[in-house]
Amino acid sequence: MGYWLIKSEPEVYSIDDLAREKIALWDGVRNYQARNYLRAMGVGDLAFFYHSSTQPPGIVGLCQVVETGLPDPTQFDPDSPYFDPRSDPQNPRWWTVRVAFVEKFQRPLTLHQLRAHFSPSELPALRRGNRLSVMPLEPEVAERIGRLARTP
DNA sequence: GCCAACGTTGGC
């Protein structure tokens, strides 16, 4: 089973949105490395949900991959901000997964806390200038994040 | 294939 960290600006899509909808298509990712990670996800993988560009930034919950290998429909929608006119429907450029809500943490595990517990090499999200919206986590790191998030 | 210009991300 794989572990991931996925980022979203809560004003665009938040853990509360996912808690309400239960299941969501993780669309709108337009970065090749992030797309490659999305394609590498397997059903059952767990993904921590990170809120970026908010105060405080941090990990706010957990979700689970429930469906993989889905072309991102927004790439073909001219009305979508994620429309990509160069993507060929016969050979889609952007792929994604469906995720299901698992839990919202009682308190966010803030970026500040994450910096206190992890090195940038352990947790790529801490690396200066990192802008990747989907990234893999070592199982050991994921386990520690889960423990920290549930520590009162 | 190089690289400068430009746009976006995201913490602060």
Added chain:
DNA sequence: GCCAACGTTGGC
């Protein structure tokens, strides 16, 4: 609002 980091674009 600023700005560092970094991906993408496009001219050559």
